[in-house]
Amino acid sequence: MATTVLRPATTTYRTGLYEWLTTTDHKKIGILYVLNSFLFFLLAGLLALGVRTELARPGIQFFDEKLYNQLFTMHGTVMIFLFIIPMLAGFGNYVVPLMIGAADMAFPRINALSFWMLPLGGLLLFSGFLTGGAAAEGWTSYSPLAQAKYAGMGTDLWLVGLTLIGTSSILGAVNFLVTIFKLRAPGMTLFRMPILVWTVLVTSVLVLMATPVFTSALIMLFIDRNYGGHFFDPATGGNAILWQNVFWFYSHPAVYVMILPAMGIISEVLPVFSRKPLFGYRAFVFATSAIGALGFSVWAHHMFTTGSVFLPFFSLMTFLIAVPTGVKMFNWIATLWGGHIRLASPMLFAIGFLTMFLIGGINGAFSAAVPVDFALHDTYWVVAHIHYVLFGGSVFGVFAGIYYWFPKMTGRFLDERLAKVHFVLMFVGMNLTFFPMHLLGLAGMPRRIADYSPAAGWSELNLLATIGGFTIAASMLPFIWNVLVSLRSGVEAGDDPWEGNTLEWATSSPPPPYNFDHLPEIRSERPLFDQRHGLLGSGH
Amino acid sequence: MPSRRSRLSRARSLGLVALAALLLGGCSQIAGLYPPAAATDQGQRIRDLYDLVFAIAVVIFLFVEGLILWAVFRYRRRDRVGLPPQVHGNNTLEVVWTAVPMAIVAVLFFFSWQTLNTVDARAADPALKVDVVGFQWQWQFSYPDAGVTVIGLPDSPPELHVPAGQTVELDLKSQDVIHAFYVPSFLFKRDVVPGKVNVFDFRIDQPGTYRGQCAEFCGLGHDRMTFSVVAQTPADFAAWLAAKKATPAPSAPAGAAAGSAPPSAGSGQAASLSLSASNIAFGSASLTAPANTAFSLTFDNQDQGIPHNVDIKDASGTSVFRGDVVTGPARTSYSVPALKPGSYTFVCDVHPNMSGTLTVQ
Numbered sequence: 076m077a078t079t080v081l082r083p084a085t086t087t088y089r090t091g092l093y094e095w096l097t098t099t100d101h102k103k104i105g106i107l108y109v110l111n112s113f114l115f116f117l118l119a120g121l122l123a124l125g126v127r128t129e130l131a132r133p134g135i136q137f138f139d140e141k142l143y144n145q146l147f148t149m150h151g152t153v154m155i156f157l158f159i160i161p162m163l164a165g166f167g168n169y170v171v172p173l174m175i176g177a178a179d180m181a182f183p184r185i186n187a188l189s190f191w192m193l194p195l196g197g198l199l200l201f202s203g204f205l206t207g208g209a210a211a212e213g214w215t216s217y218s219p220l221a222q223a224k225y226a227g228m229g230t231d232l233w234l235v236g237l238t239l240i241g242t243s244s245i246l247g248a249v250n251f252l253v254t255i256f257k258l259r260a261p262g263m264t265l266f267r268m269p270i271l272v273w274t275v276l277v278t279s280v281l282v283l284m285a286t287p288v289f290t291s292a293l294i295m296l297f298i299d300r301n302y303g304g305h306f307f308d309p310a311t312g313g314n315a316i317l318w319q320n321v322f323w324f325y326s327h328p329a330v331y332v333m334i335l336p337a338m339g340i341i342s343e344v345l346p347v348f349s350r351k352p353l354f355g356y357r358a359f360v361f362a363t364s365a366i367g368a369l370g371f372s373v374w375a376h377h378m379f380t381t382g383s384v385f386l387p388f389f390s391l392m393t394f395l396i397a398v399p400t401g402v403k404m405f406n407w408i409a410t411l412w413g414g415h416i417r418l419a420s421p422m423l424f425a426i427g428f429l430t431m432f433l434i435g436g437i438n439g440a441f442s443a444a445v446p447v448d449f450a451l452h453d454t455y456w457v458v459a460h461i462h463y464v465l466f467g468g469s470v471f472g473v474f475a476g477i478y479y480w481f482p483k484m485t486g487r488f489l490d491e492r493l494a495k496v497h498f499v500l501m502f503v504g505m506n507l508t509f510f511p512m513h514l515l516g517l518a519g520m521p522r523r524i525a526d527y528s529p530a531a532g533w534s535e536l537n538l539l540a541t542i543g544g545f546t547i548a549a550s551m552l553p554f555i556w557n558v559l560v561s562l563r564s565g566v567e568a569g570d571d572p573w574e575g576n577t578l579e580w581a582t583s584s585p586p587p588p589y590n591f592d593h594l595p596e597i598r599s600e601r602p603l604f605d606q607r608h609g610l611l612g613s614g615h
Numbered sequence: 616m617p618s619r620r621s622r623l624s625r626a627r628s629l630g631l632v633a634l635a636a637l638l639l640g641g642c643s644q645i646a647g648l649y650p651p652a653a654a655t656d657q658g659q660r661i662r663d664l665y666d667l668v669f670a671i672a673v674v675i676f677l678f679v680e681g682l683i684l685w686a687v688f689r690y691r692r693r694d695r696v697g698l699p700p701q702v703h704g705n706n707t708l709e710v711v712w713t714a715v716p717m718a719i720v721a722v723l724f725f726f727s728w729q730t731l732n733t734v735d736a737r738a739a740d741p742a743l744k745v746d747v748v749g750f751q752w753q754w755q756f757s758y759p760d761a762g763v764t765v766i767g768l769p770d771s772p773p774e775l776h777v778p779a780g781q782t783v784e785l786d787l788k789s790q791d792v793i794h795a796f797y798v799p800s801f802l803f804k805r806d807v808v809p810g811k812v813n814v815f816d817f818r819i820d821q822p823g824t825y826r827g828q829c830a831e832f833c834g835l836g837h838d839r840m841t842f843s844v845v846a847q848t849p850a851d852f853a854a855w856l857a858a859k860k861a862t863p864a865p866s867a868p869a870g871a872a873a874g875s876a877p878p879s880a881g882s883g884q885a886a887s888l889s890l891s892a893s894n895i896a897f898g899s900a901s902l903t904a905p906a907n908t909a910f911s912l913t914f915d916n917q918d919q920g921i922p923h924n925v926d927i928k929d930a931s932g933t934s935v936f937r938g939d940v941v942t943g944p945a946r947t948s949y950s951v952p953a954l955k956p957g958s959y960t961f962v963c964d965v966h967p968n969m970s971g972t973l974t975v976q
Contacts, residue, residue, distance in 0.1 A: 140835045140837075220833060316811075350698055383811070386735075408682050412690065413700060415697075426683070430680060440720075446731050449803045452804060524838035
């Protein structure tokens with residue numbers, strides 16, 4: 076029996092503020108990531124409520140165009156760069172070292188550095204509101220609209236803030252890769268790694284290859300604006316489409332950065348709550364890698380209407396990337412098939428992910444058909460698509476993860492009844508908000524408009540979407556209440572409350588510094604399952 | 616027991632199929648799930664493709680969503696005794712659900728490529744060519760052969776008149792930021808990109824009016840960059856073009872009282888002011904003019920290819936003078952009627968964020 080002895084448990088988690096500010100423990104940094112990201116989720120959600128409130132009825136009622144444009148720009152930017160990406164990185168931080176039986180991340184100090192760049196970057200982004208207006212060119216910040224001639228100082232703050240956040244991402248990716256390749260426990264071969272670790276691995280490769288391109292583009296635009304760089308401004312010999320190419324070369328893979336780890340989370344949750352192994356583990360790994368690779372060849376499908384794209388190639392690649400995504404969907408369903416399904420809160424959100432992400436996959440395929448994209452591009456259809464992927468997919472995945480690992484992080488369960496209220500409100504709210512947007516897009520409503528004519532016939536659907544938006548906001552109340560109450564008086568969870576499969580459940584809840592006293596033997600991707608049922612029971 | 620159970624499950628699956636068929640039929644009936652009826656030939660091709668993609672999408676959606684829900688309800692277990700069979704995978708199934716989607720996307724790609732080739736096809740000799748210039752924040756349509764130009768303002772969007780039944784070519788140009796020419800009934804849009812010219816053809820079969828607007832976010836006035844396309848019979852179109860040619864273009868919109876007051880009664884020489892515009896901003900933020908006397912305002916628009924004007928509004932926001940729009944670089948002289956003493960604002964109608972104060976004393 077291979078037993079790895081690591082440094083024994085010493086202190087508990089009841090430590091002061093100073094400890095939290097200076098910690099290099101991956102679990103505390105992971106929790107900081109999650110808290111920080113959740114805070115920005117609430118802020119960006121409020122910005123979205125502003126957008127929905129203004130659009131509820133035709134006419135300008137609450138925010139003029141100047142403020143409205145800042146609202147949706149900051150909503151998109153903050154949700155993507157300060158909520159989804161770092162939230163998933165936070166789960167990775169907390170869970171990956173535990174799952175591979177490591178004591179910490181490979182570079183604990185770099186880990187702390189990459190976290191602390193985030194609140195700083197966020198502060199810079201938001202400080203635009205105090206200096207005459209935040210960035211207001213949309214989260215895509217197309218040139219020439221983002222040039223100094225058209226956009227104010229908020230855009231400089233946006234560029235500097237995102238450069239910091241991008242750098243944080245790159246450092247985090249290096250840290251994950253070294254951790255995964257160098258710090259796995261004895262017996263933890265690559266093909267015994269939990270799927271979440273695989274998705275973090277592929278995500279980190281994507282970040283490492285794409286984010287430096289984006290960061291360079293940000294710096295080039297900053298030079299354009301402040302030092303006459305002329306990279307992206309045709310008025311001075313630059314090229315407007317060049318910005319779109321470099322922007323999307325990053326930002327399309329970024330969509331996979333935002334969805335792959337969420338897929339990883341539900342690939343942990345579904346087997347545990349079906350009491351079966353993940354169906355087609357290897358196929359799943361290959362599909363994840365295929366998505367990562369194909370993800371670099373589809374960026375120009377955001378630019379079909381520019382007249383500057385070789386359309387058939389990007390259309391074909393975009394259709395192709397649906398195949399590995401479909402493989403994953405069928406593997407998940409086959410995992411449920413014939414299982415003993417328990418609808419606990421993490422499972423509810425994982426099933427919510429399946430049902431909603433399916434829609435986000437299908438309505439995306441419409442835009443792969445180039446002529447159909449000519450009709451749908453830059454309308455509310457696209458807004459519906461991205462929210463079925465990032466809300467229906469990533470956000471449901473994030474909450475599945477929170478309900479799943481909260482007992483590990485705190486030693487206590489979240490309340491199941493409040494969780495169900497949260498789930499139902501969020502599920503209904505998201506469909507009320509985002510489904511009507513398909514119809515609005517088909518009817519010709521462009522995105523990013525502060526106002527529309529009452530004669531356009533879009534009023535009812537917009538009102539419906541606004542009601543849905545407030546329903547989503549309301550769903551946060553039972554959740555926050557649940558967290559606050561459960562932290563004090565939640566049911567004690569014990570080390571392995573869900574009968575988990577992976578190594579994080581082999582240590583105490585919360586785990587001690589450096590994680591493990593000893594590790595179980597690792598002979599498959601489910602070491603704890605093997606320990607519980609013996610190798611015979613696990614069907615090897 | 617097993618026979619009853621299998622009968623039950625057969626009844627269930629029959630019910631499921633019936634429900635799916637019902638939903639399928641239902642979805643295909645809801646008009647909101649389809650784009651508007653296509654006005655153009657090209658749009659009709661896109662609509663046909665949309666219908667195909669939509670039909671396949673609905674079938675896949677119902678099938679997969681049905682599988683998920685079926686699995687969840689069928690295999691839900693409250694008691695947690697024992698273990699289900701530990702199935703790790705199945706290579707045949709993996710091959711099937713890789714190959715079938717691959718075949719579906721191959722079909723979709725084939726048809727969308729074919730449609731793309733028809734939609735993007737260009738006529739060698741279109742019946743009409745129109746230059747479309749998108750600017751912050753309106754449109755300008757020029758008919759170079761006839762020497763006619765139509766220019767829009769945020770509160771008076773322009774009309775693009777075209778002959779029905781004939782192929783029209785649009786040359787899209789921008790002098791400032793990126794816009795997109797989008798007509799929902801065309802099921803089509805194309806970006807208007809500074810530094811390059813995008814060209815596309817279309818043919819509208821029936822006379823009619825179709826609303827359009829900018830689809831690429833372009834700043835403050837993006838939501839007000841609306842226009843309409845008016846398809847007329849060739850005879851009506853020719854008459855419209857001839858009438859336009861007869862009137863000097865571009866003119867200030869109706870209702871703007873340009874020079875309604877008689878020239879200054881008293882003083883021998885009229886006062887003269889000057890104002891410039893460059894980089895989407897007025898050269899000075901405040902001007903002073905004499906009261907109760909007409910004066911001339913020399914307006915120098917230095918922005919290459921960008922239209923500006925000067926609109927003077929009183930404290931209540933009512934326009935007391937509205938100058939013609941001039942596209943830079945150009946210089947014009949406005950004759951402003953006598954104004955009562957007070958404080959006024961002057962703005963550019965095209966760019967509502969360009970403003971300043973005019974003190975009349």
